[in-house]
Amino acid sequence: MSKDNQILEEFTSKEYEHGWSVDFEADEAPAGLNEEIIHWISAKKEEPKWLLEWRLKAFRTWQSMVEPEWANVHYPKVDFQSLIYYSAPKQKSKPKSLDEVDPELLQIYERLGISLNEQKKLQGIAVDAVLDSVSVGTTFKDTLSKLGIIFCSFSEAVKDHPELVKKYLGSVVPMTDNYYAALNSAVFSDGSFCYIPKGVRCPMELSTYFRINAANTGQFERTLIVAEDESYVSYLEGCTAPQRDENQLHAAVVEIYAAKDAEVKYSTVQNWFPGDKDGKGGIYNFVTKRGICAGDNSKISWTQVETGSAVTWKYPSCILKGDNSVGEFYSVAVTNNYQQADTGTKMIHIGKNTKSRIVSKGISAGKSQNSYRGQVQVMKRAQNARNFSQCDSLLMGDRCGAHTFPYIDIQNPSAKVEHEATTSKIGEDQIFYCNQRGIDTEDAVALIVNGYAKEVLNQLPMEFAVEAQKLLALTLEGSVG
Amino acid sequence: MLSIKNLHASIEGTPILKGINLEIKPGEVHAIMGPNGSGKSTLASVLAGREEYEVTEGEVTFNGKDLLDLNPEDRAREGVFLAFQYPVEIPGVSTTNFLRTAVNQVREYRGQEQLDAVKFLSLMKEKMKLVEIDQKLMSRALNEGFSGGEKKRNEIFQMAMLEPTLSILDETDSGLDIDALRIVSNGVNQLKSPDNATIVVTHYQRLLDYIVPDFVHVLYKGRIVKSGSKELALDLEEKGYDWIKEDVDGASV
Numbered sequence: 001m002s003k004d005n006q007i008l009e010e011f012t013s014k015e016y017e018h019g020w021s022v023d024f025e026a027d028e029a030p031a032g033l034n035e036e037i038i039h040w041i042s043a044k045k046e047e048p049k050w051l052l053e054w055r056l057k058a059f060r061t062w063q064s065m066v067e068p069e070w071a072n073v074h075y076p077k078v079d080f081q082s083l084i085y086y087s088a089p090k091q092k093s094k095p096k097s098l099d100e101v102d103p104e105l106l107q108i109y110e111r112l113g114i115s116l117n118e119q120k121k122l123q124g125i126a127v128d129a130v131l132d133s134v135s136v137g138t139t140f141k142d143t144l145s146k147l148g149i150i151f152c153s154f155s156e157a158v159k160d161h162p163e164l165v166k167k168y169l170g171s172v173v174p175m176t177d178n179y180y181a182a183l184n185s186a187v188f189s190d191g192s193f194c195y196i197p198k199g200v201r202c203p204m205e206l207s208t209y210f211r212i213n214a215a216n217t218g219q220f221e222r223t224l225i226v227a228e229d230e231s232y233v234s235y236l237e238g239c240t241a242p243q244r245d246e247n248q249l250h251a252a253v254v255e256i257y258a259a260k261d262a263e264v265k266y267s268t269v270q271n272w273f274p275g276d277k278d279g280k281g282g283i284y285n286f287v288t289k290r291g292i293c294a295g296d297n298s299k300i301s302w303t304q305v306e307t308g309s310a311v312t313w314k315y316p317s318c319i320l321k322g323d324n325s326v327g328e329f330y331s332v333a334v335t336n337n338y339q340q341a342d343t344g345t346k347m348i349h350i351g352k353n354t355k356s357r358i359v360s361k362g363i364s365a366g367k368s369q370n371s372y373r374g375q376v377q378v379m380k381r382a383q384n385a386r387n388f389s390q391c392d393s394l395l396m397g398d399r400c401g402a403h404t405f406p407y408i409d410i411q412n413p414s415a416k417v418e419h420e421a422t423t424s425k426i427g428e429d430q431i432f433y434c435n436q437r438g439i440d441t442e443d444a445v446a447l448i449v450n451g452y453a454k455e456v457l458n459q460l461p462m463e464f465a466v467e468a469q470k471l472l473a474l475t476l477e478g479s480v481g
Numbered sequence: 482m483l484s485i486k487n488l489h490a491s492i493e494g495t496p497i498l499k500g501i502n503l504e505i506k507p508g509e510v511h512a513i514m515g516p517n518g519s520g521k522s523t524l525a526s527v528l529a530g531r532e533e534y535e536v537t538e539g540e541v542t543f544n545g546k547d548l549l550d551l552n553p554e555d556r557a558r559e560g561v562f563l564a565f566q567y568p569v570e571i572p573g574v575s576t577t578n579f580l581r582t583a584v585n586q587v588r589e590y591r592g593q594e595q596l597d598a599v600k601f602l603s604l605m606k607e608k609m610k611l612v613e614i615d616q617k618l619m620s621r622a623l624n625e626g627f628s629g630g631e632k633k634r635n636e637i638f639q640m641a642m643l644e645p646t647l648s649i650l651d652e653t654d655s656g657l658d659i660d661a662l663r664i665v666s667n668g669v670n671q672l673k674s675p676d677n678a679t680i681v682v683t684h685y686q687r688l689l690d691y692i693v694p695d696f697v698h699v700l701y702k703g704r705i706v707k708s709g710s711k712e713l714a715l716d717l718e719e720k721g722y723d724w725i726k727e728d729v730d731g732a733s734v
Contacts, residue, residue: 435552436565
C-alpha cells in the first residue's frame with residue numbers, strides 16, 4: 001500500500017452535528033399508503049375538493065409506475081407501506097402569529113441556529129420553518145406583504161390564494177413526471193409558497209428551513225415559486241434531520257415559474273443526516289426540482305451545496321422556453337463514508353438565443369460514490385442556443401468513485417455546446433505544503449476543497465457562503481489522516 | 482540551534498541518508514552542496530517532516546526539542562521553514578488567504594495574537610517589498626500559473642511572513658534567471674539576523690555569490706564527506722565533484 005493510501009486509510013467520521021431529536025406530542029397519520037390516507041391528509045389540512053381529487057389522481061398514477069433504477073445508486077427498496085405520511089407537532093390551538101407558536105418548537109430552530117424571532121433574526125432574511133409535515137411559522141410576512149409579495153406555507157397558500165396555487169401547481173413538474181414526483185403529488189404535506197408580483201424586487205432573501213424530527217416518517221414537501229414579469233427573488237433552502245438508524249425518505253418537489261424579464265435564484269444547502277460511518281441510516285433524498293423560464297429574457301439559477309443524505313437523486317433543471325432566457329446550475333456535491341449521490345441537471349433549450357451554464361464540482365471521499373448526470377437538449381426551434389458545461393471531480397483516497405454521465409441532444413445546427421470535465425486527486429504534496437507552512441491537515445483539506453469549490457460557493461448569498469464553507473470542511477473532517 | 486547526529490533515512494526501503502552529522506548555530510549560513518542524487522533534497526525533506534521518508538537511525542534536536550518527534554505543522558510553527566524546489570499549486574485559494582491561515586495558525590501556536598485583516602495586509606505590504614513581488618500575485622490562486630521565478634519569489638515572501646528561525650532553501654536557484662536570482666537572494670539576505678540560521682541546498686556555486694555561506698558541506702552518497710569555508714564552493718565550481726568522488730570512492734575500496 002502506498003503512503004498516500006496509508007494516510008487516507010485513517011478514516012474517522014465526524015459526528016453529524018444536527019443528529020439530535022426532540023420528543024413532543026405529534027399528530028400522526030397511521031402508517032401505510034392508500035386512498036384512505038390521502039383522504040385523511042387532505043381532510044386534516046381542510047383542503048378544497050379539487051386538491052383532494054388532484055392528489056388521488058396522482059396516487060393512482062403513482063401506483064401504475066415503477067421505481068426508477070437508472071441512477072448510479074444502490075439501496076434496499078423503500079417499503080412505502082411502513083412509512084408514516086403525515087406527522088405534525090400537536091399545538092393547543094392554531095397559532096395566528098409567530099408569538100403564539102409553541103416556544104418548544106421555536107427552540108428546535110434556535111438550536112439549529114435559525115432564529116424565528118424577527119428582532120433577533122439576521123436582517124434581510126425571511127424564514128419559513130417546516131417541521132416534519134407542517135410549517136411552524138414564517139417570519140417577515142407583514143413586511144413582505146406590503147410589497148405584494150406572498151411568502152407563506154403551502155397550506156396557507158391553498159387557503160388564502162387558491163387561484164394561484166391551482167394555476168401553477170403541477171405546471172412545471174406534472175404529477176405524472178416521475179415516480180417520486182407522483183408520490184409527492186399524492187401525499188405532500190407542506191412547504192413554502194412564494195409569489196413575487198410584477199416589477200417587484202424582493203428586498204430580502206427568502207428561506208425555508210426543513211427539519212425532519214419524527215421517526216419512520218417521510219417528508220414530502222412542496223415548494224412553488226412564481227415570479228411575475230420583471231421581478232426578482234433569491235431563495236434559500238436548508239435542511240437537517242436527526243441521526244437515526246433506519247433510512248428516512250425525503251421526496252420533495254420544487255417548481256419555479258419565471259415570467260418575462262423575471263429572475264429567480266434558488267440556493268440549497270443540503271445537510272440531511274448522511275448515515276453513520278458504517279453506512280447505517282441516513283436520508284434518502286429523492287427530489288424533483290424544475291424551473292421554467294416561461295417569459296422572454298427570464299433567468300433561473302440553481303446553486304446547490306450537497307453534503308448530506310445517504311442517497312441523493314436530484315436534478316434541478318431549467319426549461320428555457322422564453323427567447324433569450326438563461327438557465328444556470330452550480331453544484332458542489334460532497335460524499336464521504338458510504339454516501340451515494342447521483343445529481344446533475346437538465347437544460348432544455350426551446351426558445352431562441354437561450355443560454356445555459358453548468359458548473360458541477362464533485363468531491364468524493366471514503367467509500368462513497370459520486371455521479372454527475374446532466375442533460376443538455378436543444379430543440380428544433382432553439383436558434384443560437386448556447387451551453388457551457390464544466391464537470392470536475394475531486395477524489396480523496398482510492399476507494400471512492402466519481403462518475404460523469406453527460407447526455408447531449410441537439411436538434412438545431414446553430415447550437416454551440418461545450419463540455420469540459422476533469423478529475424483530480426487531492427494531493428499529498430498539497431497537504432504537505434500547507435503543513436510546512438504551519439497549517440494542520442484538517443484545515444489544509446478545508447482550504448483545498450473550498451478553493452476547488454470556489455466558483456460555486458461564490459454564487460451563494462454571502463451569509464450562506466460562509467456557512468457552506470464550514471459545512472464542507474465538517475463533512476470531510478477526518479477524511480485524510 | 483540545530484543539531485543533527487548520525488541521521489539515517491530511507492525511502493521505500495532504500496537508504497538515502499547514511500549518517501549525517503551537522504551543527505548549526507544562530508546567525509550562521511550553511512551551504513549543502515553535492516552531485517545529483519547525493520541526498521541533498523532528502524535531507525531538506527526529512528528536516529521538514531515529509532512522511533514518505535523513514536528515519537531509521539539518529540537524532541535531530543532543534544532549539545532543545547526532538548525535531549523528529551514533531552509533526553510537519555508543529556515543526557513549521559517551531560520555526561522551521563522549507564522553501565520548496567517545486568512549490569505546489571492550490572487552485573482557487575488565493576495567496577493572501579493561504580498565508581493568512583498559515584500566519585495565524587503559527588501565531589496561535591507561538592501564543593501571539595491573531596492578526597486581523599488590516600494588520601495582516603499591512604504586514605504583507607511591508608514584506609512584499611523584500612522580494613519585489615507584485616501585489617497582483619497575492620489575489621491569484623496560490624502558485625497557479627506563476628512563472629518559475631514568481632514561484633520562488635513567493636516562497637521567499639512566505640518565509641518573510643512566517644519569520645522562521647531556521648530556513649532551508651531547497652535548490653531555490655534552479656530555474657531562476659540572473660535577475661530573479663539577485664532579487665531572491667536579496668530577500669534572503671535582508672531576512673538574515675543573529676537569531677536565525679539558513680541552510681542553502683544547491684548544486685551550483687552561483688547562488689553562493691549572492692548568499693555567502695559561513696560553511697560549505699559536500700554531501701555524497703548520503704554522507705557529508707567534506708566541510709569547509711566558502712572557498713570550498715569555489716573549488717567545486719572550478720574542479721567539479723569528481724575529485725571528491727574519487728577521494729571517497731578510492732578511500733572506501
